[in-house]
Amino acid sequence: MNEVASQAVERVIASTRQMPGALMPMLHGIQDALGYIPSEAVPPIAEALNLSRAEVHGVVTYYHYFRSEPPGRHVVQICRAESCKAMGSDALWSHACSKLGSDGHGVTKDGAFTVEPVYCLGLCAQSPAMTLDDKVHARVGIEKFDRLLAQSGGAA
Numbered sequence: 001m002n003e004v005a006s007q008a009v010e011r012v013i014a015s016t017r018q019m020p021g022a023l024m025p026m027l028h029g030i031q032d033a034l035g036y037i038p039s040e041a042v043p044p045i046a047e048a049l050n051l052s053r054a055e056v057h058g059v060v061t062y063y064h065y066f067r068s069e070p071p072g073r074h075v076v077q078i079c080r081a082e083s084c085k086a087m088g089s090d091a092l093w094s095h096a097c098s099k100l101g102s103d104g105h106g107v108t109k110d111g112a113f114t115v116e117p118v119y120c121l122g123l124c125a126q127s128p129a130m131t132l133d134d135k136v137h138a139r140v141g142i143e144k145f146d147r148l149l150a151q152s153g154g155a156a
């Protein structure tokens, strides 16, 4: 973790440590700032909250949302929950992974994309749903996916 990241972690810890149930806001704050939760952030979080490192690590790894590695330059999240599955998100997922050269975990070899599953984006009535760089898109078929990707500037 470089100095800038370390300072960001310190700022988030200082601004959230007094909150009730501070661990989750702290983890969200760090991921919002850095795009992931560096392993080096676990000890100061544990110390600030009087938790064990194992407890903090356990929460980071339990939730799909939290990343332990830096994401790619673009992040694609495809909803794989029931409503979206019923409307074709499995095909969308396969297409996205194939097109971007992702196995659905971590960053593509060229560092351009992270493809991740999510489990409901609150757009069930407009399935299938996805996000691209934190922007939510509804009724995404394969053609729309390719168009969004091209517009992102990161098209494979």
Ligand code: FES
Pocket: 079, 080, 081, 082, 083, 084, 085, 119, 120, 121, 122, 123, 124, 127, 128, 129
């Ligand atoms: S199930 Fe996909 S948005 Fe709710």
